Amino acid sequence: MEYVKGKPYFCFCDKKIKQYKYLERDIKCDVLIIGGGIDDAIANFYLSQKFDVAMVDKGRFGMACTSCATALLEYQLDDFVDELLKYMTKEDIVLAYSLGLNAIDKIQEFIKRYGNNCNFALRPTFLYSNSIFSAKKVKDEYFFRKNNGFECELLDKTNNFFPFPIKQGIFAKNGGCELNPYLFTKQMVENAKNQDKIFENTNITQIEKLTSHYIAITNYGERIICNKIVIATGFNWEVLGRDDLCKRYITYSVVTSPIKYFIWKDRALIHDATSPYHYLRTLPDGRLIFGGEDTIFKGKPIQEKKCNKIYDKLEKDLFKLLPEIKNTAKIDYKFCGCFGTTLNNLGLIGESKFDDNILLFISCGANGIINAVEGASVIEDILNKRFNPLAKLFSPKREV
Numbered sequence: 001m002e003y004v005k006g007k008p009y010f011c012f013c014d015k016k017i018k019q020y021k022y023l024e025r026d027i028k029c030d031v032l033i034i035g036g037g038i039d040d041a042i043a044n045f046y047l048s049q050k051f052d053v054a055m056v057d058k059g060r061f062g063m064a065c066t067s068c069a070t071a072l073l074e075y076q077l078d079d080f081v082d083e084l085l086k087y088m089t090k091e092d093i094v095l096a097y098s099l100g101l102n103a104i105d106k107i108q109e110f111i112k113r114y115g116n117n118c119n120f121a122l123r124p125t126f127l128y129s130n131s132i133f134s135a136k137k138v139k140d141e142y143f144f145r146k147n148n149g150f151e152c153e154l155l156d157k158t159n160n161f162f163p164f165p166i167k168q169g170i171f172a173k174n175g176g177c178e179l180n181p182y183l184f185t186k187q188m189v190e191n192a193k194n195q196d197k198i199f200e201n202t203n204i205t206q207i208e209k210l211t212s213h214y215i216a217i218t219n220y221g222e223r224i225i226c227n228k229i230v231i232a233t234g235f236n237w238e239v240l241g242r243d244d245l246c247k248r249y250i251t252y253s254v255v256t257s258p259i260k261y262f263i264w265k266d267r268a269l270i271h272d273a274t275s276p277y278h279y280l281r282t283l284p285d286g287r288l289i290f291g292g293e294d295t296i297f298k299g300k301p302i303q304e305k306k307c308n309k310i311y312d313k314l315e316k317d318l319f320k321l322l323p324e325i326k327n328t329a330k331i332d333y334k335f336c337g338c339f340g341t342t343l344n345n346l347g348l349i350g351e352s353k354f355d356d357n358i359l360l361f362i363s364c365g366a367n368g369i370i371n372a373v374e375g376a377s378v379i380e381d382i383l384n385k386r387f388n389p390l391a392k393l394f395s396p397k398r399e400v
């Protein structure tokens, strides 16, 4: 089954591709991470500093959903506060927004220490709507943020400094960051402490539970003997034989040719909250990436014909939003991939419903990458049997 389709922009930028070997012998470890996307790389980087961890991917690292992520990393969640309040307390929402800001700080610390090999940049965020209905929600969201200490500015048509019309918008100067998710994954993998226990092209096809440990078996029959397993396989849950962990959607993106002269204020990450929503950001080589138009993923192969229709719609909507670029820009990349959603917009990170020693590490929502950075501390605390205030927000045992 395919979970991505098209020509993802991000993994075409890599010049030096380091390949990790595949597993050729039986090994032992305390914690096995299954998967090698951005979530897994984040979990492996942090956990390998304290635990005996092995990480395996059935293909190459970062080539699945990670290669498609638009990588707008914002502290806000997908839904507005009025919707989130149905599933979380006000305090929890504030905690979730704060963890987004903490995650941005942590990524920045990582980049300071290991170098910027993934086009990381801090960016303001701009959440807006040009529809009267959603504009009211944007305004309420602004007051929620302002009243809870999140620095931001309310824009409307009188003070809008973006090159398209808005009814209402929230500009958060320190609200986000961007990076190349594929290169960031590789950088995280290459700086992890467990280099001798990282394997590509190693497909786990079976998990056997014994009384005191697990045996994960690869397609070539090699065995990994471990005490805990972290399932970080993105939205592909075939190894668990389940398809009911959370709702899955396909989201679509197009990338333009470079537009060197056309840039808006501080290259903000832009999110149009009108339904169906769209997201937009600049890329370091002057291109724009524009996406959205989500459709439900029903566990069936992604249809090329349907994708093409949606890419055409995205192209039309982008040029309608920014008519200045219509005659000079063309679409160079089109791609789509699967992502998951939950009621509180947060990932499934923690002990699974079916076995406490099988931990899930599945980031959900448009903010999956941010969630994964803080989610790693939830897994670390579970392994250390320590309380973590975020655990209940991410628990796979909650209603999703």
Ligand SMILES: Cc1cc2nc3c(=O)[nH]c(=O)nc-3n(C[C@H](O)[C@H](O)[C@H](O)COP(=O)(O)OP(=O)(O)OC[C@H]3O[C@@H](n4cnc5c(N)ncnc54)[C@H](O)[C@@H]3O)c2cc1C
Pocket: 034, 035, 036, 037, 038, 039, 040, 041, 056, 057, 058, 059, 060, 061, 062, 063, 064, 065, 066, 067, 068, 069, 070, 071, 072, 073, 202, 203, 204, 205, 232, 233, 234, 235, 236, 239, 251, 252, 253, 291, 335, 336, 337, 338, 339, 361, 362, 363, 364, 365, 366, 367, 368, 369, 370
């Ligand atoms: C078009 C698009 C735009 C997005 N935009 C954003 C965004 O702007 N911001 C954001 O935060 N998030 C965004 N996301 C979501 C983001 O891409 C995901 O949250 C993230 O990539 C998930 O990473 P992952 O490592 O869990 O999954 P993946 O990247 O899918 O990695 C899972 C890995 O597990 C491996 N695997 C699966 N089964 C096995 C097995 N049995 N044995 C061994 N290996 C296995 C696969 O080979 C794969 O490499 C977007 C997603 C899409 C599709």
